[in-house]
Amino acid sequence: MAQTEPPRCRRVGILGYGRLGQFLAGQLLARGPPLGLALAFVWARDGGRLEGLPPPLRLPDLRLLPQTEVDLVVEVAHPCVAREHGEDILAHADFMALKVTMTKAPQSFRLEGRLREQLAVAGGGRTVLYEGPLRPLCPLAPNNVNTMAAAAVAAPRLGFDGVRACLVADPSVPDWHIVEVEVTGVGDGGRALSVTSTRRNPVARGAVTGDATRDAFWSSLMACHGHGGCVQLC
Template sequence: MEAPRSRRVGILGYGQLGQFLAQQLLARGPPLGLTLAWVWARDGASLGGLPPALRLPDLGLLPSTGVDLVVEVAHPCVAQEHGEDILGHADFMLGSPTALADPETERRLREAATRGGHTLYIPRGALWGCGDIARMDQEGTLAALKVTMTKSPQSFRAQGWLRERVAAAVASGTRTVLYEGPLRPLCPLAPNNVNTMAAAAVAAPGLGFDGVTACLVADPSVPDWHVVEVEVTSVGDKGRCLSVTSIRRNPAGPAAVTGSATLGSFWSSLQVTPPFLSWLRPWDRSGFLGL
C-alpha cells in the first residue's frame, strides 16, 4: 500500500511558540508525516537563524509552496489581513482566536473556508476541559462559562485604556482586576493575552464572545506562572445544577506571553490534524484540535 503523502506545514510567526513548533517539525515531524515547508514573520529579520529555503519572504508566494496546513502563532491581525487568502489554498490553524471577536472577520473566514473547501481549526491552547465545554454546549446543558486569567503585570501586551490599568497595577504592586465582563470587548484590548478565553467562546457558540464572562487579573505575586480558572455551570432545576471549576497553573518565564505547557499543547494539536484525528463541525467547517 502506498504511504500517505507527508503533510506540508507553514508557520506564521517566529516568536517563542513559532520557534518551538518549527523545531518540533524539523526534529520530530517526518516520522509523523509532517514536514516544515516554511516560516513567515512580520519582521523578516527574525528569521535569520533559519536556512534560506525555510524562509517565506512574502505571503503572496504561499500558493506556489504546496502547503497543506498554515499555522498562525503571530497576532490576530495576520488572520484578519490574510486569513481569506490562506483558506483559499490550505487548511488554517488559528492560534490567535481573538481575531474572531470581530464579527466581520469571523464571517469572512467562515465563508472563505467554505469557498476553498478547506478547514479553519482552533487549537485548545491553555483551555482545560475544552471537550467537555463543547459537548455541554452541543447538548444545550451549558448555562454559564467564566474564564479568569491571572498573570504577572509584565506579561500583558495591553492596548487602549487597558494599558493604563496595567501600568497602574505595576505601580501599585498589588493584585488588580483589570477587567471583568463580556469577553468580546476585551479581545482587542489584550489580543495576545486572552486567546484561551477566545477558544472557550468558540467551544461554546451557544454563549459565544458575548455570553462568556472574562476576568483578567494582574498579580505580581505570580511572576512566573499563568493561572487559568474555568468555571462551568449547567442548566439546573430549582437552583440545583452542575458546577465545575478547574484551575490550571502553567509555568511561564518572566514577562512571557505564553506559558511553557501551552507549547506542548499546540504541538499536540498540530499532530492531530487530518489525516490524523480531528473534531469537526460540518455546518461551519471549523474544528478544535487535540481534544
C-alpha cells in the first residue's frame, strides 16, 4: 500500500524584524512545524538587524522573493513597504498586513510633518493631536492609524473621508494603548443608537506595538490559508 506524503508546510515570509517581527519569527521556528507553518525568510530595511538569524533565512533583497517559494508574506515593517512592494508580492504570495492604532503615551508615537512638530511642543497633559477625516491623517501618522484605516476599508460607504479620526497623546497611560470605537446609527430628531467599544492593550513603555497585538497577529497568521492574492486585514 502506497504511503501518502505529509502535507507541505505553508512557507511564511516576514517583512520587518522589530519587536513583532522577531516574535513571529521565533513562533514560526519554535511552534510552526506542528501547525503546518515554516519560516521561509525574514527581510528588514536594515539588513544588519538579521545577524542573529541563520543565513538561509535572511532575504537580502525583496527582488529575490520569487525564488523563496513563499506562500504567505507578513508585513510588520512600515506602511511604505506595502505601498512600494505590495503589488509585486501579491503576484507570488498571499499578503497579510498588520492594522493597529491606539491612543498612546507621547513617546509611543511615530509621526510625520506637522504632527511631529505638534507633539514636540505639546504640554505635559492630554493632547488631542488630530481630530477630523481620516484621509489627511494617514500620511502624517502611518504607524498609528492602522485600525482606523482597516475600519475605512471595512466600511466602504464611509471610506477614508467618512471615517473620523481622533489621535490623542496622553502621558498618564505610559504602559497602555487604548482604542475606542464608536458606531452611531441614523437617528431621528438627534436621537440614534450608539455603540462604543474600548480596548486597553498593555505595552512596554515607549513601544509602538502592544503586548496582546503579537498574539493576535500570530492567531491571524495561523488562520490565513490563502485568499486568492488579496490583502487580509487583522
